[in-house]
Amino acid sequence: MAKKATIIRINSISEAREELRKIGVDEGGMPFLVPKAVHLAIKLESIEPVPANILKQEMLAQGGDAAVNRGVINHSVEFSDVLLLGTVAQYNKLVRKLNIQPFGLKEIAKQIEDILKTLR
Structure with missing residues (x-):
């Protein structure tokens, strides 16, 4: 004990x-x-449903999670904030995956990378 x-x-x-x-x-x-x-919650604002769904799937694939508006799944909302939840290791893997995705996810990857740089 x-x-x-x-x-x-x-x-x-x-x-x-x-x-x-x-x-x-x-x-x-x-x-x-x-x-x-190092565990972080990163909030992304005003994300369209398709990239929000991809963010959720990719973060789950890395062992983290992402919270989105319930209307993202059926596109009943135009935009959703996304709350990403994970470790620096998970975000690093996420960034690599987002860099090969369409729908503006490369730009989101860059924003996440910039946040990670501030953690030094």
């Missing part, structure tokens, strides 16, 4: 690296663990 369990919030790559160092993680493991330690 753990002596103590606490929630910690890791908001950047440097914070993740520091927390992992504190527990003595081998440097060789850092590139694999650091991107998994």
Whole structure:
């Protein structure tokens, strides 16, 4: 049994690296663990139903998730905000997938990449 369990919030790559160092993680493991330690919610505004559905599917495929307006599935809404939920590792995989998609998803990939760059 753990002596103590606490929630910690890791908001950047440097914070993740520091927390992992504190527990003595081998440097060789850092590139694999650091991107998994930073969890982010990214909100995309006014996305049309087709790209919103693709975002949801692709994020689920990476092990993350995406919340969309219920009208996205049957196109009963013109636009939906999308709340992406995942780790930096999942977003990196998502960006690679979005870069080969139509419907303006390459531009969304660029926006996500820009956000990830701020986490250093």
